[in-house]
Each structure stands twice: as structure tokens, then as C-alpha cells.
Amino acid sequence: MERWKASQLKQLSFAREIETAYPILLRFAQNIGFNFCAITLTSTERNADFKALQINNYPKEWNQLYEKESYSKIDPVIAHCNLCVLPIVWTEEVFAQTPQLWGAQQQHGLRHGWSQSFHNQASGLCTTLSLVRKNAALDPLELYEHFGYIFYAASHMSELFARTLPKPLKKPQPPHLSPRELEVLQLSAVGKTAYEIARILCLSERTVNYHVQNVIVKLDVCNKISAVTAATRCGLLDAPTA
Structure with missing residues (x-):
């Protein structure tokens, strides 16, 4: 690796905020012959409150047009990168289904590009x-030479942005029921009485009621019917059948 590349890679790795990392990334892009550098961070797994982050040095007029025309909904590069981590080179063939987008990019000087995603x-x-x-179409050798750096840059930017996000709420784990408690509850779910369950499992009726009471406490409900409902909802039981 050339010395200046190693130096900028080190600077990027030490960056702890997107705002400080992006200028380093832009400088690297310019040093290897590109006019523009864009970073977009999105998520398909978070709720509607999540705000995607976009940073670029594209012409202002282009950013305004892209938003106004909602080009993100038809952009084949976005569609590719949302599903695949292989690099994609911007060509007329790639934009064959969206010629209006391809033409608008050309008019704003965004003529030769490639995108790399990280999930x-x-x-x-x-x-x-x-x-x-x-100007100047991409040479396949360029992708080969710079792929590693760009993939690392994308992963590092992802990590920096992830640190700023609230952690997704974890689904509460269902309480642990013993095998015997599950047996008693499953039989209760199909309408068996404590007496009938005792006969089926060769237990005393008192023991059956003891297990039922334990389940009620563990599921934090008030009676056996509520316990069956709660257990079914959290996946401890199959839906009761007649």
C-alpha cells in the first residue's frame, strides 16, 4: 500500500465521529481520481422514526432534484446495495429501466461511478x-485496487453511525416453565380438569393444582385460563385445540 493511503486509512480508523471521518474519505476519493464521494446509511429493520443519514459533495442542484423527483424509489443502485454487498459500477445498462435518472445524472456531472455497500x-x-x-470511465483494475479500502471505509462509517443510535428494544423473554408445568398447561388448554390431568399424568390432584399455581405466578396472571392465553401468545404452547 502506498504511504499516503496507509496514512489516510490510519486517520480514518482513528475517527470517532461521522463528521470527522467523512472529510478523510472525501480526500481519499479525490486522491484516487474521483470528484464526488457519497455515504448513505439506511435501515430496513428500524421503525418509522429512524432517519437515514446522507452525506455527499454532489452539486446542490442535483441533491434538490433527486429529492424532488423521489429518485431514491427507482434508483437501481440503491436497490442493488440494499440486497447485495458486491460493488456495482454505474453504467447505462444498469439504469436501462430508469433512463430519466441516468440522463439527469449525466447532466449534473455524475457520469462515472461505483457503489459499495456494507450490511x-x-x-x-x-x-x-x-x-x-x-470524466473517464472506470477501469476494472481500479475496483480491484481500491475495493478493500472502500469496503473497510463503508464498514467503519456503519460502526460510527451505529454508535449514535439507540439500541433496539429486546423482546422480553418468556418465563421458563418446567416440562411438567408445560404438560399440565397443555392439558388445561384443551379443557382438562385438575382431576382429569391427575389421572392422565399419574399425579395427585393436589400436585396438579400446585403446578397450575406455579404457572400462574410465573406468567403473572390471575387464573388458569389467563395462563393458557398468556403462554400461547408468547409461544410456550401451540394454539389450543378442541
Whole structure:
């Protein structure tokens, strides 16, 4: 690796905020022959309150047009990067189904580009890093030479952004029921009485009622019927059948 690349990679790895990491990334993009650098962080796993992050040095007029025309809904690069981590080169063939988008990009100087995504399974983030220039088509050797750096950059930006997000609420784990408690509850779910359950499981009726009471306490409900309902909802039992 050339010395300047190693130096900028080190600077990027030390960056602890998106705002400080992006200028380093932009400088690297310009050093390898690109005019523009864009980073987009989205998520398909978070709720509607989640706000995607977009940072780029694209022409202001282009950003305004892209938003006004809702191009993100038809952008084949976004569709690709949301599903795949393989790099995608911007070509007319890629935009064959959206010629209006391709033409608008060309008019604003976004003529030759490639995008690389990184999917963070832990945070549910999809990070897309795009490098674009006005002139000179991409050489496959460029992708080979710079792929590792760009993939690392995308992953690092994803990690930095993930740190700023509230952690998703974990679903409460259902209480643990013993095998015998589950047997008693399953039989209760199909309408068996304590006497009948005692005969089926070769237990005393008192023992059956003891297990039922334990289940009621563990599920924090007030009676046996509520216990069956609560257990079914949290997946401890199959839906009761007649």
C-alpha cells in the first residue's frame, strides 16, 4: 500500500465521529481520481422514526432534484446495495429501466461511478459508499485496487453511525416453565380438569393444582385460563385445540 493511503486509512480508523471521518474519505476519493464521494446509511429493520443519514459533495442542484423527483424509489443502485454487498459500477445498462435518472445524472456531472455497500447485521444498517467522477470511465483494475479500502471505509462509517443510535428494544423473554408445568398447561388448554390431568399424568390432584399455581405466578396472571392465553401468545404452547 502506498504511504499516503496507509496514512489516510490510519486517520480514518482513528475517527470517532461521522463528521470527522467523512472529510478523510472525501480526500481519499479525490486522491484516487474521483470528484464526488457519497455515504448513505439506511435501515430496513428500524421503525418509522429512524432517519437515514446522507452525506455527499454532489452539486446542490442535483441533491434538490433527486429529492424532488423521489429518485431514491427507482434508483437501481440503491436497490442493488440494499440486497447485495458486491460493488456495482454505474453504467447505462444498469439504469436501462430508469433512463430519466441516468440522463439527469449525466447532466449534473455524475457520469462515472461505483457503489459499495456494507450490511451490519448487529445494527441492521445498510451503508452505501459511492465514488463518482465527471470524466473517464472506470477501469476494472481500479475496483480491484481500491475495493478493500472502500469496503473497510463503508464498514467503519456503519460502526460510527451505529454508535449514535439507540439500541433496539429486546423482546422480553418468556418465563421458563418446567416440562411438567408445560404438560399440565397443555392439558388445561384443551379443557382438562385438575382431576382429569391427575389421572392422565399419574399425579395427585393436589400436585396438579400446585403446578397450575406455579404457572400462574410465573406468567403473572390471575387464573388458569389467563395462563393458557398468556403462554400461547408468547409461544410456550401451540394454539389450543378442541
